[in-house]
Amino acid sequence: MTTDFLWEQIQKKQSFLCVGLDVDLEKVPPHLLATEDPIFEFNKAIIEATQAYCVAYKPNTAFYEAYGLDGWRSLERTMAYLNENYPEQFTIADAKRGDIGNTATRYAKAFLEGMQFDSITVAPYMGRDSVEPFLAFEDKHTILLGLTSNPGAFDFQTKTLEARPLFKEVIACSQGYKGSENLMYVVGATKAEYLAEIRELAPKSFLLVPGVGAQGGSLSEVCKYGMTDQVGLLVNSSRGIIYASSGTDFAVAAGRKAQELQQQMAAELKK
């Protein structure tokens, strides 16, 4: 998917919401556990209830890998369902991969070709040759970890390396990579105060912004410092949407939460 198409979807839906599909069988409503593929059934219901209010879905692969082969099958079925029924949705494999070039090529093939995700999250710390294999795929996107939402982000990412913090070095340096037009960056909503500085380095790039909802980040702060003339933001919420209710009304409750966020986003877009 091109970023122009993504921008069209954002305008059409008045939303830049990404719904995180981080399925934990301990939190899935009990009545689904009796089905043949509870993770897929849960995702299908969540997708149906939320698709009108969002432009992207982000399954975090850890939640599928944790269930072995069954989990991978559920992920494949979820992706096939999205691509068949809602091809206009931007899909993110939140896999946070990073390895030598030869291996990176196989990761890229697995997620961008095999499962046909539009994008994948990648850890930048092995450098240029570990990222460029992902950037070689046309109309696919590599979302590099810039400044993450967790407390441990301060261990390394904000430490000064030569003249600037490491996260800024990552953003600036990666823009010289071959295929850098396919780059996006992760910036945690809990670090919104850094967004203005990040925009100086990446004025137009789309940013994936997780951390609103369960982690306490503020949508209005993110918009204030991070929004571009074409929005340039995909704001993710996982637990805050998909576990809005643990009862049989889980999908309705998730739809309501997604709609609430969409309405706040529509208001931000009007500003």
Ligand SMILES: O=C(O)c1cc(=O)[nH]c(=O)n1[C@@H]1O[C@H](COP(=O)(O)O)[C@@H](O)[C@H]1O
């Ligand atoms: O790359 C990510 O998506 C990510 C980066 C980051 O800095 N912080 C972060 O929370 N995430 C992911 O975003 C999702 C956040 O989930 P909730 O906190 O439940 O909304 C999880 O899948 C995290 O792994």
